[in-house]
Amino acid sequence: MAQPDPHVQLTPLGAEPDFNETIQSIHTTLRRFANDVMRPIGQKLDRMTPEQVSAPDSPLWSVHRQFDELGFDVDSLLAMEPAERARVMCVMYEELGWGDAGLAISLAVNSLPLLMATLMGSEFGRQVAKSAKSGCWMITEPDHGSDSLDPSRQIFHPQGAYGRPNCVVTIQGDEIVINGQKSAWVSNGTIAEVGVLYAAADTGNGPDTKHGAVVIVPLTAKGVSRGKPLDKIGQRALNQGEIYFDNVRLSKEHLIAGPDRFLEATYLIHAFANGLMGATFAGCARAAYDLAHAYVHERKAGGVPIIRHQSVAHRLFHMYAKVEAACAVTRRVVHYNFEAPQMSLKSAMVAKITGTQAAFDVASAALQLHGGNGLTRDYPIEKIFRDARASLIEDGCNEILAIKGGYSLANPDLLRP
Ligand SMILES: Cc1cc2nc3c(=O)[nH]c(=O)nc-3n(C[C@H](O)[C@H](O)[C@H](O)COP(=O)(O)OP(=O)(O)OC[C@H]3O[C@@H](n4cnc5c(N)ncnc54)[C@H](O)[C@@H]3O)c2cc1C
Numbered sequence: 001m002a003q004p005d006p007h008v009q010l011t012p013l014g015a016e017p018d019f020n021e022t023i024q025s026i027h028t029t030l031r032r033f034a035n036d037v038m039r040p041i042g043q044k045l046d047r048m049t050p051e052q053v054s055a056p057d058s059p060l061w062s063v064h065r066q067f068d069e070l071g072f073d074v075d076s077l078l079a080m081e082p083a084e085r086a087r088v089m090c091v092m093y094e095e096l097g098w099g100d101a102g103l104a105i106s107l108a109v110n111s112l113p114l115l116m117a118t119l120m121g122s123e124f125g126r127q128v129a130k131s132a133k134s135g136c137w138m139i140t141e142p143d144h145g146s147d148s149l150d151p152s153r154q155i156f157h158p159q160g161a162y163g164r165p166n167c168v169v170t171i172q173g174d175e176i177v178i179n180g181q182k183s184a185w186v187s188n189g190t191i192a193e194v195g196v197l198y199a200a201a202d203t204g205n206g207p208d209t210k211h212g213a214v215v216i217v218p219l220t221a222k223g224v225s226r227g228k229p230l231d232k233i234g235q236r237a238l239n240q241g242e243i244y245f246d247n248v249r250l251s252k253e254h255l256i257a258g259p260d261r262f263l264e265a266t267y268l269i270h271a272f273a274n275g276l277m278g279a280t281f282a283g284c285a286r287a288a289y290d291l292a293h294a295y296v297h298e299r300k301a302g303g304v305p306i307i308r309h310q311s312v313a314h315r316l317f318h319m320y321a322k323v324e325a326a327c328a329v330t331r332r333v334v335h336y337n338f339e340a341p342q343m344s345l346k347s348a349m350v351a352k353i354t355g356t357q358a359a360f361d362v363a364s365a366a367l368q369l370h371g372g373n374g375l376t377r378d379y380p381i382e383k384i385f386r387d388a389r390a391s392l393i394e395d396g397c398n399e400i401l402a403i404k405g406g407y408s409l410a411n412p413d414l415l416r417p
Contacts (some may be wrong), residue, residue, distance in 0.1 A: 011024075012027055012031070013027065013091065013094070013327065014323070014324050014327055014328075015324065015328075016327075016331075018087055022084070022088075023087055023088070023091055026088055026091055026092065027091050027095065029070060030070075030091065030092055030095035030096070031095055031098075033066065033067065033070060033095070033099065034095045034096060034098050034099025034100075035099065037062070037063060037066050037099070038063060038096065038099030038100040038103050038104075039099050039100060039380075041059045041060070041062065041063050041100070041103070041237075042063075042099065042100030042102065042103050042237045042383075043100075043380065043383065044059055045058070045059065045060060045102075045103075045236060045237035046102075046236045046237060046383050048236075049231070050228075050229035050230060050231050050236070050239070050241075051228075051229055053229065053236065053237065053239055054190055054191050054229050054239045060103075060106070060191075060237065060239070063103055063106075063107070064106070064107070064110070064133070064134065067107050068133075072088075072092055073111070074111050074114045074115050074118065075114075075118075077089060078118060082335075082338035082339045083335060083338070083339060085338055086331070086334045086335040086337075086338040086339075087331070087335070089276070089279065089334060090279045090327075090330060090331045090334050090335075092279075093108070093276050093279035093280045093283060094279050094280070094282055094283035094286065094327060094330075095283060096108075096280060096283065097279065097280035097281055097282065097283025097284040097286075097287070097359075098283040098284065098286050098287045098290075099283075099287075100237055100387075101235055101280060101281065101283075101284040101359070101384075101387040101388070101391065102234070102235030102236060102237035102238035102387055102390075103237045103238070104280045104283070105187055105235065105238050105280065105394070106187060106188055106237070106238050106239065108273075108276055108280070109135060109136050109137050109187045109188050109192075110133075110134050110135045110136075110188065110192075111135065112135055112136070112137045112196055112269070112273075113125075113128075113129040113132070113135040113136075113137075113194045113195060113196040113216055114126060114129035114130060114135070115272065116196045116214065116216075116256060116265065116268070116269060117129050117196070117216055117256050119265075119268055120214070120256040120257050120261065120265055120268075122216070122253075122256040124216075124253040124254070125216040125253075125254065125256040128194060128216045128218055128254065129194050129196075129216055131194070131218075132192070132193035132194035132218065132219075133193055134188055134191055134192045134193050134194075135188065135192050135193070135194050135195060135196070136186050136187060136188040136189055136192035136194075136195040136196075136219075136243075137186070137187070137195065137196050137198075137269065137273075138167075138182040138186050138189075138195045138196070138197045138198065138199075138217075138243055139182070139197075139198040140182065140183040140185055140186070141165065141166035141167055141180075141181070141182055141183050142166055142181065142183050142184070142242075143163065143164070143165075143166055144162070144163075144165065144166065144209075145183065145185070146396070146397060146400045147162060148198070148209075149270070149396045149400070150400070150404065151209065151210050151211075151212065151262065151263060151266050152210070152263065152414070153210070154403070154404050154407050154408075154414055155400055155403050155404060162209050164207075165180070165199065165200035165207050165209050166180045166181050166182070166183075167179070167180030167181055167182055167197075167199040167200065167245065168180055168199060168200045168201075168202050168207045169197070169199045169200065169201050169202070169212070169213040169215055169255075170201075170202045171201060171202070171203050171213065171252070171255065171258065172204075173252075174251060174252045175249055175250070175251065175252060176213070176215060176249075176250050176251075176252055176254060176255055177247060177248065177249050177250075178197065178199070178215065178217065178223075178245040178247075178248040178250070179245055179246065179247060179248075180199070180244075180245055181242055181243065181244045181245065182197070182199075182242060182243045183242065184227060184230045184240060184241055184242045185230070185240055186240060186241065186242070186243055187238055187239070187240055188238075188239055188240075189226065189227070189229075189230075189239065189240050189241035189242060189243055190226045190227065190228075190229050190239055190240075190241035191239050192219055193218070193219055193220065194216065194217065194218055194219060195216075195217050195219055195243065196214065196215075196216055196217075196256075196269075197213075197214065197215045197216075197217050198212060198213075198214050198262075198265070198266065198269075199212055199213060199215070200212045200213075201213035201258070201259045201262070203259065208259060210262075210263075211259035211260070211262050211263070212259065212262045213255055213257065213258060213259065213262065214255070214256050214257035214261075214262065214265045215250065215254050215255050215256065216254050216256055217248070217250065217254065218250075219243065221248050221249075221250065222248070222249075223245060223246040223247050223248035223249070224243065224244070224245060224246075224248055225243075225244045225246070226241055226242065226243055226244070227241045227242030227243070227244070228241060229241050232390070233386050233389070233390070234386035234387045234388070234389050234390035234391075235386075235387050235390045235391075235394075236386075263417050264417040266417075267343075267345055267415075267416075267417035268343065268417070270345055270348065270349075270395075270396070271337060271343035271344065271345045271348045272337075272343070272348075273348075273395055274345070274348035274349050274351060274352035274395065274396075274401070275330065275333055275334045275337055275348045275351050275352070276334075277351070277352045277355060277356060277391065277394070277395050278326070278329070278330035278333065278334075278348070278350075278351025278352050278354060278355035278356075279327075279330045279331075279334065279351070279355065280355070280391075281326070281355040281356040281358065281359035281388065281391050282323065282326035282327045282330050282354075282355040282358060282359070284359040284363070284384060284387060284388055284391070285319075285322060285323045285326055285355070285358040285359040285361075285362040285363070285388070286323045286327070287384055288319070288359070288362045288363040288365075288366040288381060288384045288385070288388070289316075289319045289320060289323050289362050289366065291366055291370075291379075291380060291381050291384070292316060292319060292362075292365070292366035292369045292370070292381070293316065295366075295369060295370055295373075295379075295381075296312050296316060296369055299370075299371075299373075306369070312369065315365055315368075315369065316369070318365070319361075319362045319365050319366065322358040322361055322362050323358060323362060325354065325358065326354050326355045326358035326359075329350060329351055329354045329355075330351040330354070330355050333347040333348060333350060333351040334351070342417075345415050345417075346405050346408050346409075346415055349396075349401040349402075349404070349405045350405070352395060352396070352398070352401060353398045353401055353402060353405075355391075356388070356391035356392055356394075356398060357392070357398065359384075359387075359388035359391055360385075360388045360389060360391070360392055362388075363381065363384045363385040363387075363388040363389075364385060364388075366381050366384070366385075367381050367382065367385050
C-alpha cells in the first residue's frame with residue numbers, strides 16, 4: 001500500500017478547505033456505512049435477479065433501514081443553514097456513491113416526494129410523503145423520455161410535435177383523476193409506497209404537456225398497479241419499473257403544483273437532482289480511482305509493481321485529477337444553489353455532466369489498469385464501470401442537458417423556470 005504523502009496531508013475529501021469537525025465526523029459515519037453495509041450488499045444485489053432485488057426478504061431493505069437510522073432525513077437537512085447543508089449533502093452523496101451508486105440513487109429518490117412537497121409549500125403533501133417508507137419520482141414515459149424532461153421544448157426539432165402523453169392528470173372540482181402510465185425507468189418504481197408524479201394536466205381543454213401537474217400519489221391508492229422490475233446492465237441494485245394508473249381518484253390536496261407552477265416545480269427538482277447526481281457520481285469516480293490505486297501497487301508486470309511504469313502513474317494521476325475536479329465543481333454548485341435565492345439549473349447540469357462523465361472515464365481507465373482481471377466478475381471494477389455507464393443516461397441524457405445548457409448560454413431566458 002502507498003503511504004500518505006508525509007509533507008502534504010490532504011483530507012479524505014481531497015483538497016477540501018471546509019473539512020471542519022462536523023464534516024469529519026459525518027464523513028467517518030458515512031464511509032463506515034458505505035464500506036460495511038452498501039458495498040457488500042450492493043455486490044450481492046448486483047448478482048441477483050430484479051425480482052430477487054425487490055423481494056420482501058431482499059438485503060435491499062436492510063440498506064434502507066440502516067440508512068434511515070443514521071438520521072439524514074429531509075427535515076434535518078433542510079433545518080441546517082445553507083452552506084452547512086451543502087457541505088453535508090455533498091459529502092453524504094459522494095460517500096453513498098462511493099459505496100454503491102445504484103443504492104445511493106434508491107436512497108435519494110426515497111426522499112424526493114417529501115422534498116418536493118416541502119419546497120412547493122404543501123403541508124398535506126408532506127404528511128402523505130412522511131407516512132411512507134420509500135418514495136419515487138415519476139416523470140418519464142414510454143413515448144417521452146428526453147421530451148418529458150424538457151417541458152419548455154428547447155430541444156425540440158422545428159418540425160416536431162410532442163404527441164400524446166402516456167399519463168394525464170385530470171383536474172375537476174375538488175378532485176384529481178390520474179390515467180395512464182410512467183416509464184419502466186422510474187427508480188424504486190415497483191417498491192415505492194409514495195411518488196411525486198409529473199404529468200400532463202387536463203383542466204377541461206385536453207391534456208397540456210407544457211403546463212402539467214405535480215401530484216403526491218400514495219401508491220397504495222385504488223387503481224395503481226406496477227410493472228415487472230426492470231433488468232439492466234448497470235445499477236442493478238436500483239429497483240426500476242413502470243407504474244400504471246387506472247382512474248386513480250385523489251382529493252385536490254394531493255396536487256402540490258398545478259399548471260401555473262409546473263415549470264417552477266420541474267426546474268426545482270432538476271436543479272436539486274442534477275446537483276445530487278454530480279456528487280453521487282463524483283463519489284463513484286473516487287471508488288474506481290481507489291480500486292485502481294490499490295491494484296497498481298499490488299500487480300507486478302515487467303518486474304515491478306505496475307505503478308512504477310511511467311504511463312501507469314501518468315494515467316492514475318489524470319484519474320485523480322478528474323475525481324478532484326468533479327468533487328470541486330459539484331460542491332461549488334450545490335453550495336451556490338443552496339445559498340442563492342433562485343437555484344441555477346445551468347450550474348446543476350454542469351455538476352451532473354461533470355460528475356457522471358468523470359465516473360465513466362475514471363471507471364473505464366481503472367478497468368484498463370486492471371488488464372484482463374478488470375473484465376472478470378472476480379474484481380469489483382467491472383460493476384462500477386457498468387454503474388457509471390448508466391449515469392450518462394440517468395436523470396436526462398448528458399447530451400440533452402448540454403443542448404439545453406448550450407442554448408441557455410446564447411439566451412439565458414431559456415432556462416428560466
Ligand atoms: C439509472 C436510471 C435511473 C432513472 N431514474 C428515473 C426516475 O427515477 N424517474 C423517471 O421518471 N425516469 C428515470 N430515468 C429515465 C431517464 O430520465 C431517461 O432514460 C432519460 O431521460 C432518457 O430518456 P429515454 O431513455 O426515453 O431516451 P430518448 O429520449 O429516447 O433518447 C434516445 C437518444 O436520443 C437522443 N435524443 C433524444 N431527443 C433528442 C433531441 N431533441 N436532440 C438530440 N438528441 C436527442 C438522446 O440523447 C439519446 O441518446 C432513469 C434512467 C436511468 C438510466
